[in-house]
Amino acid sequence: MTLSLGCVADDYTGASDLANTLTKAGLRTVQTIGIPEDDLALGEVDAVVVALKSRSIPAAQAVALSRAADAWLRQRGAAHVMFKICSTFDSTDQGNIGPVLDALRADAGEAVALVTPAFPETGRSVYQGHLFVGAVPLHESPLKDHPLNPMRDANLVRVLARQSAGPVGLIDMATVAKGADAVRDRLAALAGEGKGAAIADAIFDADLETLGRAALAHRVSCGASGLGLGLARALARPGSADPAADVLAEPVGGLAACLAGSCSQATLEQIAAAEALMPVLRLDPERLIADGAAVEEALAWAGGRVESGPVLIASSASPEAVRALQARHGVERAGHAIEGALAHLAAALVARGVRRLVVAGGETSGAVVDHLGLKAFRVGPEIAAGVPVLRTASAEPMLLALKSGNFGGRDFFGRALEMMR
């Protein structure tokens, strides 16, 4: 079947966030892990979100992967492809948002692309090109302490220009308020001025509906789930059946576990709250890096406990502890070693019968899902804004929840496990 919408996401939790939004808006959506085989049977779907792990890799690799994903989606008939980035615009001056968008835009033969990370449901809004996280500008939010890409500038026109080949313009709120035609005219004017990308202001879902309608006149756009919502509302057929309804119809059973590698403030609070619900093991990150025995000890700890109920294992630590560890081992080395350890733990837990798995953190989820060799998910109901239940299509199905670091309320882990039966 011909896709109404193709999406290339730069991490796995971001992909499920977008898949959740598209599903809620009425599009039948599949999330794939990596670029699918040519013969992947899709069934009746409207949208495919190809999840890459390209947010924090060298820009040239991110470009190559994203172009290949885009080519796969175009082959399946997608006339519009959205590049899904983080709603907090996670990136560095080297990329990867600018280089990937430049490449996708060139492949699509477009002069300019609309960009907005606004996602009102999770408090992300853009005004005069400045990104706000709740009530504070990006550089005053907890994202200033992100372990891999600390965000220290809220002016996205400036941020994107630093990582793009060409200049970047602004579609301001006054234009957005005038409607989709005004936005399309502004995009054309910016293209005439030689701008390759335009940051669009958006505060409410209605703004994103306007931007979604305007973006569909082009072959490529870039944003977070808010833009996904705008595109999906423009594309969905009114009155179509709830696409998430049958994902939880058959319980999968099996054991349940949670793994956390995210060090975001939200995840730290969720782990603290989970202590009241299940046994929690806090890993020593120094030992995880130094020594494979730490993983074996964690497995021994989980052994008997997971047979009688869910457990949570976390490497997560405070910003100060993260900085100290990174100073001793380097940002990448520390990050990869911990991701690898959690992925290894996930595989060992699955080998012991875990079939319901909650993972916190985008990079962490990427490492876990890759290590488990999972290829595609159907998208089920929402646990918290931006986090759906996912179901593998395999003969012995698993349920997963891949949580972006900043998402979910304090009760997230308990809530997820309650839904994942």
Ligand SMILES: Nc1ncnc2c1ncn2[C@@H]1O[C@H](COP(=O)(O)OP(=O)(O)OP(=O)(O)O)[C@@H](O)[C@H]1O
């Ligand atoms: N105690 C720790 N010290 C230093 N780094 C850590 C520690 N625990 C985890 N990490 C690393 O921090 C990074 C966290 O990134 P991850 O993407 O998983 O979470 P996040 O950034 O909060 O989530 P998202 O990308 O969805 O917003 C990973 O590379 C992880 O391995």
Ligand SMILES: O=C(O)[C@@H](O)C(=O)CO
């Ligand atoms: O857009 C978001 O905030 C999330 O989907 C995400 O990508 C966080 O890593």
